[in-house]
Amino acid sequence: MIIVFRPDATPQQIDHVAEKVREWGLKTNISRGAERTLIGVIGDEAKVRAKPLEVFPGVEAVMPVLKPYRLVSAEARSERTRITLPGPPGATPVVIGGPRVVVIAGPCSIESREMLMEVGRIARDGGAQILRAGAFKPRTSPYAFQGHGVRGLKYLAEARLELCMPVVTEVMDTRDAELVGEAADMLQIGARNMQNFTLLKAVGRLRKPVLLKRGLSSTLEELLMCAEYLMSAGCHDVLLCERGIRTFEPMTRNTLDLSAIPVLKRESHLPVLADPSHGTGHWDLVGPMARAAVAAGADGITLEIHPRPEEAFSDGPQALLPKTYRELVKSMAAVAAAVGRSL
Ligand code: PEP
Ligand code: MN
Numbered sequence: 346m347i348i349v350f351r352p353d354a355t356p357q358q359i360d361h362v363a364e365k366v367r368e369w370g371l372k373t374n375i376s377r378g379a380e381r382t383l384i385g386v387i388g389d390e391a392k393v394r395a396k397p398l399e400v401f402p403g404v405e406a407v408m409p410v411l412k413p414y415r416l417v418s419a420e421a422r423s424e425r426t427r428i429t430l431p432g433p434p435g436a437t438p439v440v441i442g443g444p445r446v447v448v449i450a451g452p453c454s455i456e457s458r459e460m461l462m463e464v465g466r467i468a469r470d471g472g473a474q475i476l477r478a479g480a481f482k483p484r485t486s487p488y489a490f491q492g493h494g495v496r497g498l499k500y501l502a503e504a505r506l507e508l509c510m511p512v513v514t515e516v517m518d519t520r521d522a523e524l525v526g527e528a529a530d531m532l533q534i535g536a537r538n539m540q541n542f543t544l545l546k547a548v549g550r551l552r553k554p555v556l557l558k559r560g561l562s563s564t565l566e567e568l569l570m571c572a573e574y575l576m577s578a579g580c581h582d583v584l585l586c587e588r589g590i591r592t593f594e595p596m597t598r599n600t601l602d603l604s605a606i607p608v609l610k611r612e613s614h615l616p617v618l619a620d621p622s623h624g625t626g627h628w629d630l631v632g633p634m635a636r637a638a639v640a641a642g643a644d645g646i647t648l649e650i651h652p653r654p655e656e657a658f659s660d661g662p663q664a665l666l667p668k669t670y671r672e673l674v675k676s677m678a679a680v681a682a683a684v685g686r687s688l
Contacts (some may be wrong), residue, residue: 346386346393354403356383362401369393381405387628392414412612414569416576417583422614428554428582430475430530432511439474439511441584442616446681446688447645448674449513449618451477453660454490455497465504467667468650472674472688475531475549476501477647482659483537490658495521498528505530513556519547526551536561536588536623539571549578556618556647558586561599565608572615576593584616585609586647587638589624598626598663601634606641616644622663626652631665632673639680639688646677 348366350359350644359382363373363522369491371388386393390411412418427442441447450473452464464546465476482490500513505512511530516522525532531554538544541561548555559568572583587606589599601624609617619638621631633648651657651664662672665673678688 346390346410348384348386348398348404349406349408350382350384350403351405352380354405358401358403359384362398362404365401366393367555369396379438413566413614414573417569417613417615419612419614424614426582426614426616429586430511430554430556430671433506433509434531436509436511437474441618442644444686446639446643446677446686447475447618448677448688449475449477449645450650450670451649452479452651452657453622453649453664454658455483455500456478456492456658458500458503461500461504463652464650465508465510467652467670469508469510471650471667471671472678473648474510476508477514477533477649478513479515479659480525480528481515481521482524483515483517483535484659495524498524502528516544516548519544522547522551526553530554531556531582531584534558534571537608539563539568540571542571542574545571545574546578549575549580550577552581554582554584555580556584556586558588558589558620559571559590559602559605562591565605565612569613572613584618584645585613586620587617587624587643588620589626597624597630599624601625601638603634603637603641606638606643610642616685617642618645618647619643620647622647622649622660622665626663628663628665628669631663632669632676635673636677639677639686640684642684648673 366426374385376383430439450468455478477553482492514529514530515533515535516525533556536558575583589601592600621634649664650670654661681688
């Protein structure tokens with residue numbers, strides 16, 4: 346950390362700050378220039394990160410040198426993290442973060458047992474390795490379908506066995522975390538709960554893989570810090586998911602931030618996913634953005650599909666019809682091959 350003093354800072358003010366830093370157990374390196382004085386803080390930066398150094402008279406700026414996300418940072422590991430979902434007995438294990446781009450597909454909501462089996466089969470046969478489906482739904486309106494909850498989880502656990510593939514579903518409440526962890530191979534923390542720190546800690550403690558979605562108006566640093574919450578609670582298998590952010594543009598539901606993909610891959614060793622369904626909100630925009638996300642280096646793509654979007658309980662406008670979905674997966678495979686990966 347570097348502490349920068351104002352040009353008019355007095356020697357007493359500078360000495361006072363240096364003494365404080367030493368009191369906190371760190372060493373100082375004072376550099377007195379013609380215009381300004383700097384103090385380089387040597388030692389564990391985390392010890393002073395929480396101290397309000399800016400309040401000391403004479404201090405102009407405090408600049409951290411290290412990233413605040415330690416476990417998540419690319420510097421923390423020499424290799425990229427690969428997450429393996431073994432799935433139910435007899436399933437082919439799915440590796441996320443390796444050379445193969447993973448497809449996660451399914452309905453927005455679990456509408457009924459039959460519907461989940463039907464859509465799950467479409468997802469699997471069209472090329473998805475992981476089934477997604479929501480039992481607990483975070484809806485903007487309290488009058489909208491809230492999900493079948495525990496009953497939905499039961500259907501999902503059945504679909505997992507019947508379709509012989511790993512499943513991911515959202516957890517919204519700490520009280521449901523264990524139950525969701527028992528039903529699913531991976532827990533999803535949705536955009537609206539990205540910064541629900543109590544939930545992050547509770548889910549992290551389960552030590553199951555977590556798909557963490559970027560908050561609606563969150564910076565990438567905030568997303569990385571939320572992944573840090575999960576990792577510091579004991580979860581090592583975190584997937585970062587770009588799902589679009591709020592901007593001034595109303596023609597799309599959200600603005601899918603494609604540059605988030607290479608930024609997150611530069612900053613962190615964790616796998617990065619893209620969700621072009623929530624990222625655009627319109628089924629006809631999902632394909633182009635899914636292909637673009639594969640080209641940008643995404644380790645996986647999550648897609649919402651529905652055989653009858655006009656009857657969907659949630660997110661019908663962004664659902665892909667089965668045929669469109671199957672064609673999209675084929676075209677994503679071509680893009681993956683063009684960037685040296687497979688699908
Ligand atoms: C979802 O994936 O079902 C979902 C609600 O997504 P998000 O949290 O990104 O809105
Ligand atoms: Mn949805």
